Amino acid sequence: MNEVLKVIRERRSTRMFKSEQIKDEQLKEILDAGIYAPSATNKQPWHFTVIQNKEMIDLLSNGFKELAKKSDNEYIKKFGENKNFHVFYNAPTVILISGDESNQMAVVDCAAATENMLLAAESLGIGSCWVGFVAYLLNSEEGKEYLKKLGIPEGYKQIHSVALGYKKVNITNAPARRENIVNYIK
Ligand SMILES: Cc1cc2nc3c(=O)[nH]c(=O)nc-3n(C[C@H](O)[C@H](O)[C@H](O)COP(=O)(O)O)c2cc1C
Numbered sequence: 001m002n003e004v005l006k007v008i009r010e011r012r013s014t015r016m017f018k019s020e021q022i023k024d025e026q027l028k029e030i031l032d033a034g035i036y037a038p039s040a041t042n043k044q045p046w047h048f049t050v051i052q053n054k055e056m057i058d059l060l061s062n063g064f065k066e067l068a069k070k071s072d073n074e075y076i077k078k079f080g081e082n083k084n085f086h087v088f089y090n091a092p093t094v095i096l097i098s099g100d101e102s103n104q105m106a107v108v109d110c111a112a113a114t115e116n117m118l119l120a121a122e123s124l125g126i127g128s129c130w131v132g133f134v135a136y137l138l139n140s141e142e143g144k145e146y147l148k149k150l151g152i153p154e155g156y157k158q159i160h161s162v163a164l165g166y167k168k169v170n171i172t173n174a175p176a177r178r179e180n181i182v183n184y185i186k
Helices: 003-010 024-035 054-069 074-081 106-123 134-138 143-150
Strands: 046-051 093-100 127-131 156-165
Touching: 003 106, 024 046, 024 093, 024 106, 046 054, 046 106, 054 074, 054 134, 054 143, 093 106, 106 127, 106 156, 134 143, 134 156
Parallel strands: none
Antiparallel strands: 046 093, 093 156, 127 156
8 A cells, every 4th residue: 555545544533632732844734735635726715724822722612612502403512511522622733724705615625625634644643633513613603703813814714624733542443434335337
């Protein structure tokens, strides 16, 4: 198996991070991998916000939890009520991926950038988790105040996010993948 295929196979969602910060050069490589993702008609409809400030990361996690507690959705509510739950699993770095609201392919293009960043992180020995939950806060009425604080450009909305940091434990067993999902026509 070549290195790229190995990284794809070995990447796992990391949910336990060391508090030690990742290196600036590593962060740059990860962001570059995101920037080099494909995008429909090369519009690159994304904006990245890197947060390495624990107070801000905790503020977002607590903001999500407060909102989740009031949700009618039992699945979401459960996370809000769980004292031990942290939206970013206490990762030292978070990247928010925001998308141009006027671009119909923004969710797809931002997903391509997000996956590139997860794979780049894995190739550098850095743990990552794709986190969708924070969009629940940032795209809500309450979220507007956070978007301002974060300096998200006007006309961009929260789409995906990535939690990054060195892994506390190395997860080797992948959650089971569905079978019989390929049709061949030859
Ligand atoms: C769009 C999207 C949103 C996700 N949001 C979350 C999230 O909010 N929290 C979380 O812990 N994992 C989240 N995940 C990670 C998935 O749970 C994980 O990828 C899946 O269980 C497969 O495990 P693996 O990443 O180790 O292969 C998300 C993944 C995707 C693609």
